[in-house]
Amino acid sequence: MIEASLTELAAALGAKTISSVELTGLFLDRIARHQPQLNAFITVDPEKSLAQARAADARIARGERAPLTGIPVAHKDIFCARGWLTTCASKILSNFVAPYDAHVIEQFAGAGAVILGKTNMDEFAMGSSTENSHYGPVKNPWDTARVPGGSSGGSAAAVAARLAPCATGTDTGGSIRLPAGFCGISGIKPTYGLVSRYGIIAYASSLDQGGVFAHDAADLAVMLHAMTGFDARDSTSLERPKEDYARDLARPLAGVRIGLPKEYYGEGMDADVRAAVEAAIAAFRRLGATTVEVALPNSALSVPAYYVIAPAEASSNLARFDGVRYGYRAPDYHDLADMYCKTRAQGFGTEVKRRILVGTYVLSHGYYDAYYLQAQRVRRLIAQDFVAAFKRCDVIAGPTSPTVAFRVGEQVSDPVKMYLNDIYTVGPNLAGLPAMSIPCGTGAGGLPVGLQLVGGYFAEARMLNLAYQFQLTTNWHKRTPAAFAGNR
């Protein structure tokens, strides 16, 4: 059961081979057993989860089963869920019980899914390793001395260790794709605007996008279908008809053109990552796809542009955390200004404070044009590069990250070094393009290597088609770390 896909679980629930209560209980037991090792979860509430599971079983008994009815889903602790502690892995929200549901949570509730728990993450989604959490770091199930990637590391570790069959995440600069790559699972960030940001605690509003982790392309398609949809409460939500993201999974790849950006295949990738990625590209050629070299001439500016835009938007979004209406308030202060300054200095972690300060600086008088506006212009150049590349190919492929998972503690005190993990992932966020990572091999120490696929706007079905066909002929997505295999 713990290795089953969402389709298999749904069939088992429909055939009454297992109930949602039993399935949810199975995963809750595994979470409890492995929490000390992995620290993947911030909040687990078996009573609430099992109550939802009982309601799902009742729906199934009434014949009202949808694909996700009764399926337990782990949610990154950035999604507000009514009545659940929602911390964003921050001390400043360590007492925040959300009074409302995010649109994404509403969508899953409507589908009859069960909330399995709230997963650990980098504080306010700022990080690439899930070492920036007030609740301690998350460990990579493949090697618990290593990071799972970030910022959605808890969700990725949970799925990789089979503590959850699927999980939600958010991706602002790679925060779904990087953990998916480091943890050997599949993850997708859809086109900006497809998943409502209402109820997602905001980091960088023009970049944030909700997405999913699962074991394979078919499962990602089911989850995306549930999560997407117009929401009037998100001013950037797109009014588009709901899509069946599974519609093209079975299409053969003959004639598909895969673009290989020369900037991605230069130096910067470790040799073991390169070997796995090149083997995957060869597999796509055997499946009938052709490859073509493309150029993304401004891609070297992606990380600098991101580390102006994201902190700038974060400095604005995090101004609301002031100890007045919710969350942590400093215990001692002598006036209002002091209350704000102490609350925020005590409530925010180091990386969050760094990014707020950078963001405040680049938006300040005299610097706004030189930094923020310039970064937004560079952003358009980067987006234009992708549009030009997609005239010559259908999907772009490359490594998700330059290395396999690094050791806990290795990079956390060098912010710039940490930021360079994002060199391949931030471009699609800046451009608003859909992007995903699938496991494509192993590198040093048997650690997973992720292959990133980037599509044109609204090309999710095509990207999932490539992933699905690749996963029919390979087994990377079926591997479980030895310590978490079997019914332990």
Added chain:
Amino acid sequence: MPLSVTDIRCIAQLARLSVTEAEIAAVQHELNGILGLVEQLKAADTAGIEPMAHAQDVMLRLREDVVTEGDQHGLFQSIAPRVEADLYLVPRVIE
């Protein structure tokens, strides 16, 4: 241009974030490192390029001017640090 300690104090004040004297040197070092990463943007040729805020060519949606939210202040204030008479309490600002 590297930030001075005075610059850091000014930015911290704008951000309503206390930075102690003990922390300020480390913060200065880290911020200057990050700004060093970012300096490359200045050399990019962006003449005639419009800043990009959204991937799609969209307009801000308008809606009918009708009330859609109900009064939930009881619920929302139940999680506040200090509330009295439906007001959020903060230190006195007016003497």
